[in-house]
Amino acid sequence: MNTVTRPRILVVGAGFAGVECVRRLERKLSPDEADVTLVTPFAYQLYLPLLPQVASGVLTPQSIAVSLRRSKKYRTRIIPGGAIGVDLKSKVCVIRTITDQIVNEPYDYIVLAPGSITRTFDIPGLTDHAFGMKTLAEAAYVRDHVISQLDLADASQDPDERASRLQFVVVGGGYAGTETAACLQRLTHAAVKRYPRLDPGLIKWHLIDIAPKLMPELGEKLGSSAQEILRRRGIEISLGVSIAKAGPEEVTFTDGRVIPTRTLIWTAGVVASPLIATLGAETVKGRLAVAPELKLPGDDGVFALGDSAAVPDLAKGDGAMCPPTAQHAQRQGRHVADNVIASLRGGPLKPYVHKDLGLVVDLGGTDAVSKPLGIELRGLPAQAVARGYHWSALRTNVAKTRVMTNWLLNAVAGDDFVRTGFQTGKAARLKDFEYTDAYLTPEQVRAHIEGAGRQG
Structure with missing residues (x-):
């Protein structure tokens, strides 16, 4: 069978779902059975649950970015870019490469895992004015920013400026927000000991959420x-509260409080990639x-999974949908x-069924809460379960070694407070990382593909 007639499988996204799909396709398909292509702006898989530990400096960025090209048997073609539209009728995916070129990629089967x-x-x-915590660059920037606030507060002669630089606000009481606040507070608590001119009592962390409880799933x-x-x-935890407005030097809560701060971290949930809206399908x-x-009804060869798919949770029933977690992805x-x-x-397709194995929340140091298989744990046992789960979920032995080494070094030597300065002067707020204006509408996708067809 030659390359012209081989079926083309296109996988969009290199998160947990996309990478696991590609790895299994490579293991189970013979080289002449199909061509596999992966669309991703970065040639690595990011282990998102450990991102707060990168922000706090416990882990190095490289330790949770697992290269997709490490395997010698890797034969998947990688297109460095992001999918910005899909025409289901023409079976074409429109991709914007990292050099800003627009290319059309035809497929026979497409797996949508854009996250x-x-x-x-x-x-x-x-x-x-808010920082996000969805990418490796954001985590590295937030770490630099938080340490720079200590530096600037230490150097300032203005008590108001000093107070505002030493207050930090995290919005979102889910796992990401709670772990981010916990890990970064631990960092500043340790770091302030190296700043004898700073009053530790001035450092204040606020964790707020509009919900009545933190992490209700626990x-x-x-x-x-x-x-x-x-x-x-x-x-300071404030529930039933959100942000009314944000400025460069203060944040106003919906309960009327005005907090002077230079640091607002927004982790109030996620929504499906805008790519999904370009399909014109039911959502x-x-x-x-x-x-x-995991198949799109009425469209042969279209599959979707992960954060961007509403997958029926057959283990729970009653119309429940699978939560957007790493273990499901x-x-x-x-x-x-x-x-x-x-x-x-x-062959026949099989329905997806998986029962949740439990939840783990690492709050830094020896603090953690976990609920593996319904068993409630706190303190060191919970920490052992949390880190053991994350460690075992890392895809390569190299990544496992790096993470374990970082954990051991941090436990023995403590935190370091190096501000790299790599991001100095670069914009790094939410609007600079989401690129939501890059996607096409369904009409624009069709017009682009029809135009490309006429030119060809």
Whole structure:
């Protein structure tokens, strides 16, 4: 079989779902059975759950960025860019490369795993002044920024400026926001000891969320334990509260409080990638509606999974949808690969069923709460489970070695407070990383493809 007639499988996204799909396709397909192409702006898989530990300096950025080209058997073609539109009728994906070229990539089977973007609201000043925590660059920038606030506060002669630089606001009481606030507060608590001119009492961390509870998935007892740990550390938790407006030097809460601060970190949830809207297909709260087999109903060869797909949770039933978690994404990736192969070979597709294994929350140091298989744990046992789970989920032995080495070094030598300065002078707010204006409308996708066809 020559390369012209081989079926073309296009995988969009190199998160947990996309990478697991590609790895399984490579293992189970013979080289002459199909061509596999992956669309991703970065040739690495980012282990997102450990991003707060990069921001706090416990882990180096490289340790959680796992190269996609490390395997000697890797034969997948990688297109460095992002998908900005899909025409299901023509079976063409429109891609914007990292050099800003627009290319059309035809496919026979497409696996949509573009992930999610930060959920924002129409809050004045939010995207201009808030930091996100969805990418490696953002985590590195936030670390530099937080340490620079200590440096600048130490150098300032203005008490008002000093106070504003030493107040930090994190919005979002889910796992990302809670772990971010916990890890960064621990960093500043350790760092202030190296600043004898600074009063440690001036450092204040605020964690706010519009919901009535932090991490409600943990349950009443564990959720309360997590809140108690954070409050004991001095983190002020405000529930039922959000941001009314954000400025460069202050943030206004919806309860009327005005907090002088130069640091607003926004982690208030995610929404499906805007790519999904370009399909013109049915969605559920912005996520692509798929069958239990992870297939788009009515479109042969179109599969979707992960954060951007509304996958029925057959283990729970009652119309529940799978939550956008790493454990579901990884398992869906393997499952969708099996169903793509079954479609290629004319076999039956199987529905996706997976029961949650539990939840882990690493609050830094020896503080953690975990709920593996429904068992509630706190303190060191919870920390062992949390780190053990993350460590085992890393895809390569090199990544596991790097992460374990970082953990051991941090435990023995403590934190360091180096500000790299790599990001100095570069814009790094929410609006600079989301690129939501890069996507096409369904009409623009069709017009682009028809225009390209006439030119060809």
